[in-house]
Amino acid sequence: MITVPHEAQDWAQQIWRKIEIKMSAQCGRLGVCAPYAAINGRYTDKMTDNIYWWTNGFWPGMLWIMYHAGGEDRYLKTARAIEERLDAALAGFEGLHHDVGFMWMLASVLDWRLTSDKDARRRALHAVNLLAGRYNPRGRFIRAWNRDCTGWIIIDCMMNLSLLYWAAAESEDPRFKFIAMDHADTALKFLLREDGSCAHIAVLDPQSGTLLEIPAGQGYASGSSWTRGQAWALYGFTISYCHTGEIRYREAAARIARYFCDEIARYAYVPPVDFRAPDEPRLIDTSAGAIAACGLLALHEIDGSAGYGETALKIVQALEAAHGDWDSSTDGIIKMATAQYHGKTEERHVPLIYGDYFFLEALNRLCGRDLQIW
Numbered sequence: 001m002i003t004v005p006h007e008a009q010d011w012a013q014q015i016w017r018k019i020e021i022k023m024s025a026q027c028g029r030l031g032v033c034a035p036y037a038a039i040n041g042r043y044t045d046k047m048t049d050n051i052y053w054w055t056n057g058f059w060p061g062m063l064w065i066m067y068h069a070g071g072e073d074r075y076l077k078t079a080r081a082i083e084e085r086l087d088a089a090l091a092g093f094e095g096l097h098h099d100v101g102f103m104w105m106l107a108s109v110l111d112w113r114l115t116s117d118k119d120a121r122r123r124a125l126h127a128v129n130l131l132a133g134r135y136n137p138r139g140r141f142i143r144a145w146n147r148d149c150t151g152w153i154i155i156d157c158m159m160n161l162s163l164l165y166w167a168a169a170e171s172e173d174p175r176f177k178f179i180a181m182d183h184a185d186t187a188l189k190f191l192l193r194e195d196g197s198c199a200h201i202a203v204l205d206p207q208s209g210t211l212l213e214i215p216a217g218q219g220y221a222s223g224s225s226w227t228r229g230q231a232w233a234l235y236g237f238t239i240s241y242c243h244t245g246e247i248r249y250r251e252a253a254a255r256i257a258r259y260f261c262d263e264i265a266r267y268a269y270v271p272p273v274d275f276r277a278p279d280e281p282r283l284i285d286t287s288a289g290a291i292a293a294c295g296l297l298a299l300h301e302i303d304g305s306a307g308y309g310e311t312a313l314k315i316v317q318a319l320e321a322a323h324g325d326w327d328s329s330t331d332g333i334i335k336m337a338t339a340q341y342h343g344k345t346e347e348r349h350v351p352l353i354y355g356d357y358f359f360l361e362a363l364n365r366l367c368g369r370d371l372q373i374w
C-alpha cells in the first residue's frame with residue numbers, strides 16, 4: 001500500500017465524495033450495459049452493438065471498486081449482471097481478441113477476489129485460456145487483433161498479461177506466466193526505445209519472429225509517441241515486475257516513467273494524444289494521463305521514489321480541475337479523452353469509459369484503499 005501525504009489524501013477524499021454522487025446517479029441510469037463514449041452527455045452502449053468490444057469490462061470494474069469502497073449491494077448486483085451478460089462473448093469467442101485481459105480481469109477476477117464467486121473464477125479461467133491460445137511460440141508474443149494481423153504485437157497488450165499472471169498463481173500452472181514473460185520480453189525488444197518512449201505496433205514475421213515493420217498505430221505517425229501507448233507500457237511493465245520480480249521489467253518501467261514525467265510536465269499534466277504530434281491541432285487524451293497516474297502510483301509503491309507519486313498526483317489533480325464533470329445528470333467523469341489521433345471525430349475530446357475507470361482507480365489508491373486489481 002502506498003503512503004499518501006495528508007493533504008493529497010484529504011483532496012482525494014473530497015473528490016471521492018463527488019465520485020459517490022456521480023456513480024450513484026450513473027449506476028441508476030446506465031445499469032446493466034457496456035458504456036463506451038459519452039456523446040452529448042450520454043454514454044453509448046457496446047453491449048448490444050459489440051459484445052466483444054475491448055472496453056466492456058471497464059464499467060463493471062468501476063462498479064466493483066465502488067462495491068469494495070462502500071459495500072453497497074447494488075454495485076455488486078449490477079456488476080454481476082454485466083459479467084453474466086458477457087458470457088455471450090465467451091460462448092461466441094470468435095470476435096474476441098487480445099484484450100480479454102482488460103475485460104475479465106475487471107469483470108470477473110475482481111468479482112472472485114471480492115466475493116469468492118466460483119462462476120467468476122471459472123469465467124476468468126475460460127478467458128485466460130483464450131488469451132493463451134493467441135501465443136505464437138516462434139515469435140514469443142501474443143498476437144494482436146484478428147483478421148490478417150498474424151504477426152502483430154502491440155504495447156497495449158502489456159495490460160492483458162495480468163490475467164496470465166493471475167491464472168498462473170490461481171491454477172498453480174506456470175505456463176501462463178511463461179507466456180506473459182515471453183510477451184513482455186518481445187515487447188521490450190521491439191517496442192521500447194532507448195529514450196524511454198515506445199512504439200505502438202511491431203509487425204513480426206509470424207513464422208520466425210523477425211521484425212518486418214513498425215507501422216503507425218493510434219498515435220500521430222510511425223516513430224511518434226502515442227501517449228496512451230506510453231501509459232500502457234509504463235503501467236504494464238510495472239505490473240510485470242510486480243508479478244515476476246524480474247529487474248529488467250522494473251528498469252523498463254522506470255525508463256518509461258522518466259520519459260513520461262518529463263514530457264507531461266511540458267503540457268501542464270494534461271497529455272496530448274501524442275507527445276510527438278505537431279502543435280496544431282492540439283488533440284488531448286485525458287485517458288492517457290489517468291492510466292499513467294495509476295502506473296506511476298504502482299511504481300512509487302515498489303520504488304519509493306517520491307517523484308513518481310508527486311507526478312501522479314499532479315496529473316490526477318490537473319485532470320479533475322480542467323476536465324472533471326460532476327454534473328449528475330450527464331454521463332462521464334473525465335472529459336477530453338480521445339480514442340485515436342486519426343480516428344473518428346465523435347471519439348475525440350469526450351469522456352471514454354477507460355479514462356473514467358483509470359481516474360477512479362487512481363483516486364481509490366490516493367484515498368489509501370488497498371485493492372489489488374492488476
Ligand code: GLY
Pocket residue numbers: 054156218228339
Ligand atoms: N486498445 C487499447 C487502446 O486503444 O488504448
